[in-house]
Amino acid sequence: MSVSPETSRVALVTGASSGIGHATALAFAREGTKVAAVARSAERLNELQQSAPDMILPITADVTDAEAMRDAVGLTIERFGRLDVLVANAGIGQRGSLIDADWSDLETVLRTNIDGVLNSIRAAVPALRQSGGGHIILVSSVMSSMPSPYAATYSASKAFVSNLATSLSLELEADNIRVTDMLVGQTHTEFASRRLGQPGRVAKFLPTMEAEQVAVAIVRASHGRRKRVVLRWLDRLILLGNTVTPGLMGIIARRLYGKKR
Numbered sequence: 001m002s003v004s005p006e007t008s009r010v011a012l013v014t015g016a017s018s019g020i021g022h023a024t025a026l027a028f029a030r031e032g033t034k035v036a037a038v039a040r041s042a043e044r045l046n047e048l049q050q051s052a053p054d055m056i057l058p059i060t061a062d063v064t065d066a067e068a069m070r071d072a073v074g075l076t077i078e079r080f081g082r083l084d085v086l087v088a089n090a091g092i093g094q095r096g097s098l099i100d101a102d103w104s105d106l107e108t109v110l111r112t113n114i115d116g117v118l119n120s121i122r123a124a125v126p127a128l129r130q131s132g133g134g135h136i137i138l139v140s141s142v143m144s145s146m147p148s149p150y151a152a153t154y155s156a157s158k159a160f161v162s163n164l165a166t167s168l169s170l171e172l173e174a175d176n177i178r179v180t181d182m183l184v185g186q187t188h189t190e191f192a193s194r195r196l197g198q199p200g201r202v203a204k205f206l207p208t209m210e211a212e213q214v215a216v217a218i219v220r221a222s223h224g225r226r227k228r229v230v231l232r233w234l235d236r237l238i239l240l241g242n243t244v245t246p247g248l249m250g251i252i253a254r255r256l257y258g259k260k261r
Contacts, residue, residue, distance in 0.1 A: 010080040011222070012036040012073065014063050014120055015090030017044035019189030020139065023215035024087055029055040031219060036076035036083075038063070039090070063090045063116030069123040076127070083127035085222045088120045088161075089139040093154045096197030105196040106153050113157035117164065125177065133176025135222050138165045142185045142235045145242040149254040169227050180221045181228045184214055185235035207234065 011028045015021035017039035025037045029052040038059045039045055045058035057079050061068040076083055094101065094109045117138060128134035141155075144162040148155035165181035172179060188208040214231065221229050230236050 009033045009084040011085035013087040017041040021089040023211040027215040027219045064111045066119045069119040073123045082131045084134045086124040088117045093195040136179045
């Protein structure tokens with residue numbers, strides 16, 4: 001992929017109304033990348049656009065709607081003429097018993113975290129091919145390989161995302177489209193307060209990152225060739241623990257995510 005000096009890169013970021021997505025849209029705009037910011041909240045997207053009116057295109061769309069995502073990519077091409085980067089960031093969490101949880105909560109997690117990622121990719125890849133290649137960044141979690149009682153649905157959805165990143169990287173290699181699995185640890189955003197089931201921050205004793213730190217890493221990754229990015233040494237230790245001592249990590253997770261006593 002090559003972009004001439006007079007042509008800005010163009011990135012489409014989902015979940016851009018808050019948290020990591022919001023910070024990522026701003027980080028791209030600051031470096032000169034034009035941004036299609038996608039989310040369900042038109043009001044928040046319009047506020048985001050005020051920060052960089054010439055660089056950010058607000059697009060109100062739901063990632064669970066395949067047609068809406070195709071339309072979002074179409075609007076991006078219509079406004080900016082190309083697409084170079086997709087950041088599939090939109091996601092939602094759920095905490096509580098898998099058996100007792102409302103099915104609507106579980107379905108929302110699966111449709112957002114799995115269908116939403118697939119819809120975003122399937123809509124974006126034809127445009128990336130037309131641009132001569134590009135980069136897909138899938139925002140996953142250190143919980144993707146962690147035994148997670150009382151957070152099983154969310155963890156499983158992120159395991160899907162990480163596995164998809166690995167497979168898709170090989171599938172799209174011939175199209176000059178790179179794929180990065182961004183494994184994010186606990187971050188200070190609205191994510192915890194909006195978690196379905198039992199909301200609120202779980203591991204209060206663990207340090208949190210700021211969304212801006214994750215955003216900077218995403219932008220940096222979009223310029224590189226790394227297939228897997230982990231931001232902090234703590235998160236690397238968690239991933240190592242998931243591999244070496246999954247039983248212990250499961251016990252820790254059960255205590256953290258179990259019902260409040």
